Amino acid sequence: MKSDHKNEINVLIAEDENDIRNLIKLNLELEGYSVLAAKDGIEALEIIQNNAVDLAILDVMMPRLDGFNLLRKIRQSSSLPVIFLTARGDEMDKLLGLGIGADDYLVKPFSMAELLARVGAQLRRNHEYLAQKPKASSSIAYGGLILDMESCSVYKDNILVELNAKEYMLLKYLMENPARVFTKKQLYRAVWDEDAYFDDNTIMVHISHIRNKIETDPRNPEFIKTIRGIGYKFYKHEGGL
Numbered sequence: 001m002k003s004d005h006k007n008e009i010n011v012l013i014a015e016d017e018n019d020i021r022n023l024i025k026l027n028l029e030l031e032g033y034s035v036l037a038a039k040d041g042i043e044a045l046e047i048i049q050n051n052a053v054d055l056a057i058l059d060v061m062m063p064r065l066d067g068f069n070l071l072r073k074i075r076q077s078s079s080l081p082v083i084f085l086t087a088r089g090d091e092m093d094k095l096l097g098l099g100i101g102a103d104d105y106l107v108k109p110f111s112m113a114e115l116l117a118r119v120g121a122q123l124r125r126n127h128e129y130l131a132q133k134p135k136a137s138s139s140i141a142y143g144g145l146i147l148d149m150e151s152c153s154v155y156k157d158n159i160l161v162e163l164n165a166k167e168y169m170l171l172k173y174l175m176e177n178p179a180r181v182f183t184k185k186q187l188y189r190a191v192w193d194e195d196a197y198f199d200d201n202t203i204m205v206h207i208s209h210i211r212n213k214i215e216t217d218p219r220n221p222e223f224i225k226t227i228r229g230i231g232y233k234f235y236k237h238e239g240g241l
Contacts, residue, residue, distance in 0.1 A: 009123065012036045012056040014070070015045035016063055017086065020108075024057065024085075027052055027112050028119070041065025045073055053080055055123055057115075060086035060093070067098060075101040081122040086111065140175045142236055144215060145223060147175050154214070161213050166191060170203075174224060178236035181227050208230060 010035045016020040018039070025035045036051060042064040044147040047053065060067035068069065071082055083104040084097045094105050103125075104118050126174070138150045143216035146155045152168055154161040158215045174182070182190075185204040192202075225235050 006033070008055045008072070009038055010034045011045055011054055011119065012038065012044060013052045014038040014041065014056065014060040014067070016040055017059075017060075020059075023112070026116070027116060030031045031116055031119075033119075035056070041067065041070040042239060044070060048074060048078070048080075055081045055083070055119060055126070057085050057119070059082045060084055060097070068096065071100055071102060081126050083118060083122060085115070120224075140172075140173065142178065142234075143222065145175075147172055156214050163210065163213060167206055167213075169212050170206055171224075174232070174234035181230055181233045183231040187231065203232075 011028050013021055013024050013028070013035060015024065021037055021039065025037050028035045033074055035236075036047050036053065039115065040063045041058075044056070044058065044062075045065065058067040058070060062070070065073075067084060067086065071084075074080065074082065080104045082101065083106060084102050085106050085108065086093070087108045088209050097105050103122050106115060129194050139147065140147045144155060144157045146158075147153075148155070149172070154171065155164055155166065170187060173187065173190050183237075184200050190200075207224060208218070211221050211224055214223060215221045223235055225233050227233055
């Protein structure tokens with residue numbers, strides 16, 4: 001009897017060969033998993049960005065974005081287990097795949113039973129890792145300024161500060177990296193996640209709005225300091241938590 005909890009687990013299969021993709025999808029679903037399928041790397045990346053994926057099975061040779069480069073993008077923001085499934089059995093390919101963050105590597109032709117066993121093993125290992133991992137603090141506090149990540153709220157001296165989404169994300173990024181100096185472009189890339197439309201004024205205006213809301217004297221800020229000729233940094237008060 002299959003586990004009743006497997007249908008709560010989302011497995012992504014990214015494979016450009018329809019027959020193989022559909023066969024893996026069918027067998028995973030028979031095991032009780034929820035399956036998301038992609039025919040190329042770009043489609044797979046969009047699925048990962050828009051869905052809760054618990055494990056990914058990636059072909060290496062895919063159109064538009066190959067498996068190696070897809071994994072590099074995944075590892076920028078996620079530690080989800082990844083199994084490479086490929087016809088490329090060369091040892092250097094295996095070392096490259098594992099070196100950039102793959103958790104397992106299965107060469108075609110493969111046994112479906114072995115693939116399902118490896119999927120189960122990776123999910124168990126990841127579950128055990130997450131269970132042992134200390135729970136991260138849900139808030140950041142420095143000098144009377146508190147950022148609550150569960151409610152996406154900011155308080156100054158226990159009074160709610162009204163920030164829009166980008167202002168909140170920008171302040172959160174600075175508070176998560178106290179004393180680190182960022183250029184305007186680095187901040188823009190971190191919050192807007194793009195370079196094409198970068199504009200100094202966008203960051204300057206948002207920083208100004210944040211200062212007006214959190215600083216006692218915005219012209220002489222305590223928290224967000226300007227580093228002339230470079231950018232900004234968040235000043236970590238000694239009394240901060």
